[in-house]
Amino acid sequence: MRGPVRTTTAILFALIANWAGAQDAGTLETFAARDTLSALQDPSSDATACLEGFAWPTANFDVTVETVDGDASPRSVRFPSPLDTGNPINDRVTMKWYVAKGPQGETLNRPAVLVAHESGSGMTVGRLVAKTLSLYGVHAFLIHLPHYGDRRDRTLKPEDQDVVKTMRQAVVDVRRGRDAIAVLPDVDASHIGLQGTSLGGFVAALSGSLDDGFEKVYITLAGGDFHSLLTNGVNEAAKMRQKLADAGYTGEKLRQLVQQVEPLRIAHRLDPQRTWMFTGSQDRVVPMANAQALAKAAKISAEHHVIVPANHYSAILYFPTIIDLIVRQSLPADAIPAALKSDS
Template structure:
C-alpha cells in the first residue's frame, strides 16, 4: 500500500479543517465546452430501456471558473436535465486544487467526487481535500438540491426521486467534460469516486459510456428495491418518504427500477472499477453490494471489503485514498513521502 499511515494522518488533519467555509474572492473566467457522451446503445433491451432515461442531446455549454481562495475554486455549468428550477439546474463543483510544496498549481490528473446524502457533504469534501493534498485535482460536485443548488423555498422531501437521481447521473457525466476544459488538468486521466448516495450515482454514471478512466464505488450496491425494503437509517427514511407519497409494494419496485444500477452495471469496465464495502453495513446491506459486484464482474482484487458498518467504514478511508492516488498519478510523481511508507 502507498503509505496508509501517512495518509491516515493527513486524512485526520483534513477532517479537522474541512468544515471551514471559504469566502468568495477573485475573478471569474468562462471556458467553452461540449458534451462527449457516446450513443447509449446496448444489445440488452432492458439495459437500452434504462439508458434512455439518462440520454440527452449533446450540446455546447459554458463552464464558469471562480476563485474562492488559494486552494479552492468554484466551477459552474448548466445541467443537461432542465427541471425548471434555475437554482438547482446550475451545477456547482468545488475544485480542490493540487499544488506543490511551494504553492504552485500542478498539471495533474483529476477525480470527480460525488458526495454522500448528508447535507454538509462532509465525507465528499474530506475525500476531495485529501486527494488534492496528495497531488490529484479533486472536484466535489454538488448533487441536485445540495449545497449551492439548494433552493431554500422548496423542501427536499418534495423532490421527485427518479428525476433527482437521473439529474445527478447526467450532471456527473457532463461534469467530466467540464473538468476537461479547465487549465492545469491532465485530461489523460479523469476518474470518478462516489460514497453512499454518491456511490450509486457513480455506479450509474460510470455505466453510461465509459467516459471516466476509472471508477471507485464506495459503500453502495444494487437492487434498490430490496435495499429500501431491508435497509436501515437513510434507507428506512427514504422508504417512509416514498410510502407517504403512495409508493410501496410493486409500485415502489416499478419506480426505483427506472434508476436501478444492476440494469446497466455490465457496462462498467471491471479492470477499471473498484468497490469498497463494509461487511457489517446495514444501510447498504452486504448482499446489495455483492449484487452490484456480480453484475459488474468486479474481481476480488478490485473489491475491498472491510469489517465495518456504513459509518465506521470512515476509519478505512485512508486505504481508499491510497488506492485512488496510486491509480491516478503517474509513478514518477507520486509523493516521495508516500513511497517511503509503502
C-alpha cells in the same frame, strides 16, 4: 449639517471601495465545453431502455471558474445541468475544485477525480475525500448533487422532490461534469476518474455505466437492487422507504419506480479492470448482499472489491486505504508522494 453629510458620504465611499476590493480579490473565467457522451445503446434491450432515461441531446456549454482568496478556498466551477427541471438555482451545477498544488504552492498539471458526495447536507465525507486527494497531488472536484449546497433552493424541501428525476439529474450532471473538468487549465484531461460514497456511490455506479467517459470509477459503500435495499435497509434507507410509502409507493409500485434508476440494469457496462468497490462487511444501510449484487453484475474481481470490517459509518476509519488506492491509480509512479511510497 456638513459634518454628518461628509461622514455619511465617507462611509458610503468606503463601503463601495470595500465591495470593489472584494470583487477584485476574485477572478472569473469562462471556458467553452462540449458533451462527449457516447450513444447510449446496449445489446440488452432492458439496458437500452434504462439508458434512455439518462440520455440528453449533446450540446456546447459554458463552464465558469471563480477563484477567491488566492486559492485559499476551493474554486467554484459552474455549468448548466443537461436536465432542465425548471428551477434555475438547482439547474446550475456547482463543483468545488480542490486544486493540486506543488511544494512551492504552484498549481500542478495532474489527473483529476470527480467526487460525488454522500446524502448528508454538509457533504462532510465528500469534502474530506476531495481535500485529501488534492493534498496528494490529484485535482479533485466535489460536485454538489441536485438540491445540495449551492443548488439548494431554500423555498423548497429536498425531501419533497421527485426521487427518480433527482437521481437522473445527479447521474447526467456527473457525466457532464467530466467534460467540464476536461477543458480546465492544469488538468490532465486524458485521466479523469470518478469516486462516490453512499448516495454518491450509487450515482457513480450509474454514471460510470453510461459510457467510457471516466477513466476509472471508485464506488464506495453502495450497491445494487434498490428495491431490496429500500425494503431491508435501515437509517437512510428506512427514511427513504417511509417517504415513498407516504407518497403511495409500496410493493410492486415501489419496485417499478426504483427500477427506472436501478444500477444492476447497466452495471455490466462498467469495465471491471478500471472499477473498484469498497464495502463494509457490517453495513446495514447498504447490506453486503446489495454490494455483492453490484459486484457480480459488473464482474468486479475480489482484487478490485475491498471489504473492510466496518458498518456504513465506521468505514470512515478505512478511508486512508481508499485514498491511497485512488492516488496510486491516478498519478504516474514518479508523481506519487513519498509518504505513500514509504508505505509500499
